[in-house]
Amino acid sequence: MVATPEALLTSVLILLSPLFLALPLSLGWRWWVGTEPEHEHYREKIRRVLDAGIPLRRYRAELDAEARRFLIDPERQARIESDLLHPLRMQHFILLPSLIVWPVLGFFAAIIAIPLMPVLRAIEWVLIDKRALSLVAKIIQGITRWEIIGIPRLDDGAKELDRVLISVHRLPITVFLGLFAYLVVLYLPLDARGILLLSGAVYIVLVSITSVVRAATANALVFADPTTRRLTPMDAFVEDALGPLVGVGLVFLLSRQLLYGSQLRTDDLFGDPVVFSLSVLLVLYTATIIGVTVELGFFRSRAASVRRAFQNQMVEYYDPTLYLFTRNLGSLRISPLMPLSEWLERGEVFEFESDDTSD
DSSP states (O other): OOOOHHHHHHHHHHHHHHHHHHHHHHHHHHHHHOOSHHHHHHHHHHHHHHHTTOOGGGGHHHHHHHHHHTTOOHHHHHHHHHHHHSOOOHHHHTTTTHHHHHHHHHHHHHHHHHHHHHHHHHHHIIIIITOHHHHHHHHHHHHHOOEEEEOOOTTTTOOOOOHHHHHHHHHHHHHHHHHHHHHHHTTSSOOHHHHHHHHHHHHHHHHHHHHHHHHHHSSSEEEEETTTTEEEEHHHHHHHHHHHHHHHHHHHHHHHHHHHHHHHOOSHHHHSHHHHHHHHHHHHHHHHHHHHHHIIIIITTTHHHHHHHHHHHHHHHHOOEEEEEEEETTEEEEEEEEEHHHHHHTTSOOOOOOOOTTO
């Protein structure tokens, strides 16, 4: 069966439909965050502090006073700060229509979400309790010869950010892994039921590993490469590795299936580009619901303890120093503060010396 041009065009339009829905959602989000002059003024204040490399905790009192002066309520403050620290982009908004269809897809999502939680705990036991992740970090450090240091995260001291917004910011990789698993398994010589079962199993393993790794590396640890004068936070290192791999893989797999699907598979179900495109949307929105479940069931309950355990393991291996990396009047400065172990004992809080960065 050879796909007709009309079928290919229809399938492409189906795949692009989430993008069409995302455009008005992104505009609505911009309005909800705040577009008034006073909102832009406060946004600029936050940006100047972040550009200086100073955690928001240092200027929390001054920023709150500035918000009160311009009659900006705390909820608006949190949204503006969240938009700068964890910006939502087009890939986030294409997932939001799943909120409309979740009553229909909730049953399918539950089939995967129920076994996902014990697998997540098992992966956590291997990576964190048995120190497999810290061993991987040691291997990376040994190969690259990078130093491991600590630099406070810039969102330290931010207003109580809306947890929903933070979860949405983290969601795309979790969701696209599900679509990636489906498209890879789709090329195996299995029937429709076998494809769904195997892709669900592969997705459970992939999302469990990536969720534990992302939770563990959302910390102050940084890879420092003196040779190239580069500082790479561990969480950025993980995101930079996952994002392009999943993104490029999805584009390649989607394109190949649309162009050669009828030649790769002889059955009528997945060889039809229209049916394939509809199945992609089904998997996309089902994976979004599963991703929300991961956020509620893992990141809100286990992420903090996973992060602390991994940091403590790195302290045991390397005893890194905590630095403050700042910029002032065009000059960059990296200043040692204290051993990272001491900072952890203080609850990851310390007092900053007074300066005029936010003025």
